[in-house]
Amino acid sequence: MTHPSTQALRGAAPWHRPDAGRRLAIRGGRPLVGTYPISGAKNAVLPLMVSALLTPHLVTLHNVPANLDVAVLSALLKRLGAELHWSSTDAGLSLTICADRLHPPEIDRALVGRMRASVLLLGALLARCGEASLPMPGGDAIGLRGIDFHVDGLRAMGAVIDLSGGMIHATAPRGLHGAEIRLPMPSVGATENLLLAAVAANGATVIRNAAREPEIADLAQCLGMMGARIAGAGTDVLTIEGGGSLAGAVHTVLPDRIELGTMACAAAITDGQLFLRHGRRDLLAAAVPLLEAAGVVLQPVEGGLMARRAASGLVGTDFVTQPYPGFATDLQSPVMAMLATASGASAVTETIFEQRLGHVDELRKMGARILVRGSTALVRGVPRLQGAAVTCLDIRAAAAMVIAALGADGETALDGLDHIDRGYDGMTGKLAACGADIVRSG
Numbered sequence: 001m002t003h004p005s006t007q008a009l010r011g012a013a014p015w016h017r018p019d020a021g022r023r024l025a026i027r028g029g030r031p032l033v034g035t036y037p038i039s040g041a042k043n044a045v046l047p048l049m050v051s052a053l054l055t056p057h058l059v060t061l062h063n064v065p066a067n068l069d070v071a072v073l074s075a076l077l078k079r080l081g082a083e084l085h086w087s088s089t090d091a092g093l094s095l096t097i098c099a100d101r102l103h104p105p106e107i108d109r110a111l112v113g114r115m116r117a118s119v120l121l122l123g124a125l126l127a128r129c130g131e132a133s134l135p136m137p138g139g140d141a142i143g144l145r146g147i148d149f150h151v152d153g154l155r156a157m158g159a160v161i162d163l164s165g166g167m168i169h170a171t172a173p174r175g176l177h178g179a180e181i182r183l184p185m186p187s188v189g190a191t192e193n194l195l196l197a198a199v200a201a202n203g204a205t206v207i208r209n210a211a212r213e214p215e216i217a218d219l220a221q222c223l224g225m226m227g228a229r230i231a232g233a234g235t236d237v238l239t240i241e242g243g244g245s246l247a248g249a250v251h252t253v254l255p256d257r258i259e260l261g262t263m264a265c266a267a268a269i270t271d272g273q274l275f276l277r278h279g280r281r282d283l284l285a286a287a288v289p290l291l292e293a294a295g296v297v298l299q300p301v302e303g304g305l306m307a308r309r310a311a312s313g314l315v316g317t318d319f320v321t322q323p324y325p326g327f328a329t330d331l332q333s334p335v336m337a338m339l340a341t342a343s344g345a346s347a348v349t350e351t352i353f354e355q356r357l358g359h360v361d362e363l364r365k366m367g368a369r370i371l372v373r374g375s376t377a378l379v380r381g382v383p384r385l386q387g388a389a390v391t392c393l394d395i396r397a398a399a400a401m402v403i404a405a406l407g408a409d410g411e412t413a414l415d416g417l418d419h420i421d422r423g424y425d426g427m428t429g430k431l432a433a434c435g436a437d438i439v440r441s442g
Contacts, residue, residue, distance in 0.1 A: 008111070012074035012084055015066055015093065023442035024414040024428065026405035028387060031272035034434035038260050038278040038304070039065040039425035040092065040253035043330075044215040046117040047192045048222055048253060049073055052097035053082065053124040054200055055226060057248030064093040064253060065425035068418065069117065076111050076118060080125075102129055112137050119147055119189060122170055123197035126159055132170045136163075149190035153181045157194075157201055178203030178242055186211040186236065186323045192219060198240040199228035207238040213324040214283050218254045225249035257283035258330045259424060261291070262399045264307040265338040266431070268296045269407035271309050274434060279305035285325035291335070293317045294342060316344030316381055321352050333359045333400035339379050340368040341407055346379040359397035362390040366404055366412065384409050392416035395423035402427070406436060 009016045040063035049070070052059035064070060074084055074095075082099040102125075112118040118137045125132035136147070147168070151161050154170065156179040162169040178201055183190055191211040196219075198205035210216070212234055220233035226249045229241035255278040267274040268291075281288050281298060288298060294317040295310040316339060321329040329352035339346045340363055350356045357377055360370050366385040371378045387410030392398030398419040405412035417440070420427055432438050 008075045009071045012078040013071040014086060015088065016068075016071040021441040022415065022417060023440070024402075024417055024420070025411055025439045025441065026387075026402065026414065027411045027437040028270075028385075028406050028408035030270065030406075030435055030437055032267055032270045032274055032406065032431065032434045032436060033272050035275045035277055036263050036430050036434055038255045038263070038276055039063075039067075041065070041215055041218070041256040041258075042067055042069060042423055043188075043213070043256075043258070044218045045070060045253045046073055047120050047196070047215070047219045048251065049077065049095070049097065050117075050120045050124050051196060051219065051223055051226070053077070053080070053099045053102060053121070054128055054196065055246040055248060056098075056100035057246070058096055058098055059222075059226070059248050060094060060096040060250045062092070062094045062250070062252040063255075064095050065256065066093055067423060067425050068421040069423065072111055073117065076121065079111070080121075099128075116189070119150060120193050120196060122150060122168060123154060123193040123195075126154060126170055126172050127176055127197045127200035130172045130175065132168070134168050136166050136168060149183055149185075149187045150193045153179075153183070153190060153194040153207075154197060156181050157197060157205065176201035176242075178205040178240075180206050180208075182208040183210065185209065188213050188216065191216055191238070195219065195223070195230070195238060195240065198242050199223050199230070199246065201242040203242060205240045205242060207240070208236065210236050210238045211323060212236055214254060214257065222249055222251040225251060255280060255283065258328065258396070260284065260305070261287050261328070261331045262334040262403065264291060264296050264298060264305075265334050266403050266406055267307040268294075268309040268314060269338045269341060269403055272435070273306065273308040275301070275304055276307055277304040279307075281305065286322070286327045287331055287335075290317060290319050290327055294335070294339060296338075314338065314342035314381070316342045316346040316379065318347040320349040323352070329353060329356060330396050332356060333396045334403050336360075336370075336377060336379060337363060337400040337404040338407075340370070340381060340404065341383070341385060342381040344381060346381070347376055348379060349376045351375065356394075356396075358393045359400050362393070362397070362401055363404055365390055366408055368404070386410055387412040389413045390415070392419045395419045398423070402431075406431070
């Protein structure tokens with residue numbers, strides 16, 4: 001994997017620090033107790049940052065998570081000519097973006113190769129500048145995740161797009177115009193890309209079979225504050241009246257529901273109790289009844305949720321990943337790690353990404369009893385997992401291995417920590433503050 005330079009990242013995100021080591025050592029068996037603050041949502045902040053390219057006015061985002069993906073996108077925006085101003089308070093990071101002077105040259109391949117969300121630059125740059133050129137985006141190796149839905153939708157809006165030599169070359173010679181678009185499936189990235197393009201296109205755009213994730217509604221809310229006219233946010237039909245000029249805005253990023261669900265699993269597998277500050281049950285949707293059926297208590301309290309294991313213990317539970325409001329694919333691997341120590345059996349079926357069961361082999365190294373049949377993992381719980389040397393294969397698999405390690409006997413050594421850095425803001429430090437025996441070194 002190509003790595004952007006530390007200098008480029010620090011220049012755009014001064015809070016970014018080089019990692020403190022390449023290996024994470026976790027000695028399990030210690031209950032997690034204390035306050036774990038849930039950060040702003042990674043999957044929300046990235047499209048919100050891109051939305052600032054649509055206007056020459058200031059866009060300020062509060063509750064920005066300090067993770068590697070945010071640093072990489074910051075460097076990309078700076079290369080495009082945007083100015084970034086950071087501030088930090090007890091409430092977290094804030095970012096103000098000024099994109100009054102944009103120039104859309106070919107974007108740095110090393111930066112684009114680090115993250116899938118860089119494809120969102122396509123819609124925003126086409127809408128604002130009439131052209132965009134970027135390498136095919138990278139990211140997690142969890143499935144094909146082609147950009148066909150993005151490209152077909154933008155072409156329907158008048159874009160001319162050439163895909164050759166590993167590059168995306170796009171122009172809008174007559175500007176973008178409204179269109180009727182029906183997505184073959186409710187793709188989050190395609191919905192966001194087309195929404196970003198549509199707010200600045202001439203005329204009305206209707207996106208049918210749109211993704212309904214809370215992060216999309218968060219983006220629509222911010223765009224609405226900028227002056228965009230969007231109806232249907234949170235439903236599968238978005239109607240956008242484009243063509244108006246967009247102003248600046250001040251917006252607070254919603255809490256990260258994936259971090260929330262992940263840390264609820266961490267509390268349960270260690271038989272601890274965590275106050276998940278800023279946690280909200282409504283963001284978890286179908287995950288709430290599933291987690292409760294598995295023996296995870298999620299009690300609303302002032303300022304967040306209290307998470308612990310039920311007195312009856314963890315119980316095997318079947319589930320299938322589905323687009324929101326179904327069970328989130330991003331929670332599949334962390335929940336499977338927890339279910340590896342539940343009594344009875346579980347059937348976990350992945351329907352979103354065809355390669356998102358890669359963590360199974362890593363869990364098996366720790367003594368998990370899991371059999372994969374097609375897209376379904378059959379999990380038979382064991383009393384305890386055992387520490388082992390494992391590798392983090394993607395962002396959510398990394399979280400799964402951390403959960404497994406926290407609940408295991410002995411020491412687990414985790415490699416592939418870039419994935420933790422990409423997706424989570426200070427995970428290791430926040431876990432250590434709650435009693436985890438966790439050290440990063442190497």
